[in-house]
Amino acid sequence: MxxxxxxxxxxxxxxxxxxxxxxxxxxxxxxPAAVYADLVKKVAAGDTSVDFKAMRMAYTETxxxxxxxxxxxxxSKMFQLLDQKKYKEALDVAADExxxxxxxxxxxxxxxxxxxxxxxxxxxxxxxxxYLGLVNSVVVGVTxxxxxxAYTVISVPEEYVIVSALGLRRSxxxxxxxxxxxxxxxxxxxxxxxxxxxxxxxxxxxxxGYDKLFKN
Numbered sequence: 001m002x003x004x005x006x007x008x009x010x011x012x013x014x015x016x017x018x019x020x021x022x023x024x025x026x027x028x029x030x031x032p033a034a035v036y037a038d039l040v041k042k043v044a045a046g047d048t049s050v051d052f053k054a055m056r057m058a059y060t061e062t063x064x065x066x067x068x069x070x071x072x073x074x075x076s077k078m079f080q081l082l083d084q085k086k087y088k089e090a091l092d093v094a095a096d097e098x099x100x101x102x103x104x105x106x107x108x109x110x111x112x113x114x115x116x117x118x119x120x121x122x123x124x125x126x127x128x129x130x131y132l133g134l135v136n137s138v139v140v141g142v143t144x145x146x147x148x149x150a151y152t153v154i155s156v157p158e159e160y161v162i163v164s165a166l167g168l169r170r171s172x173x174x175x176x177x178x179x180x181x182x183x184x185x186x187x188x189x190x191x192x193x194x195x196x197x198x199x200x201x202x203x204x205x206x207x208x209g210y211d212k213l214f215k216n
Contacts, residue, residue: 074097108130138152147183176200182203
């Protein structure tokens, strides 16, 4: 797993700062499920200029959404297959996840690396672009250094992807309530400087999902 994390950091993290979200039109009054389906259709057709934040937010209102994100056992299997260079098998796992959760960042990471390993550059570049679009929809415009500038995530696994994408290492995690909002505060270290700092993630959406799940 350390090998994969290293690959991900090298391949993806340096590109984040250079990619910015394009100006987006005002949201339409469509139902969230329809908005999500339409955006997925556009991206799958090759349009990586869509509003990825709108896609992520719309996904949280669909029946397929889970605050837990991709099943942890499935995610581990996917990365293990990638580490073993079983690229086609890893792609099968990723593709199956993307059928119901196209905003799953880890699945796009694996797809990009696997396609690269198979020599399918265009497909590798496509999934990398989608991954960067999703990541930037979280980090652009905020710093994560405080509750006021927290990263808004729709699942806890998204937090870990963001930490890795920023080239940081996670060493601690705590739940914090502030002004009626909930935050995961992660202690992270910059491996280049060995300095630690806190990153704030707004998890109101995640918590809402937990409440809904437990009430059912």
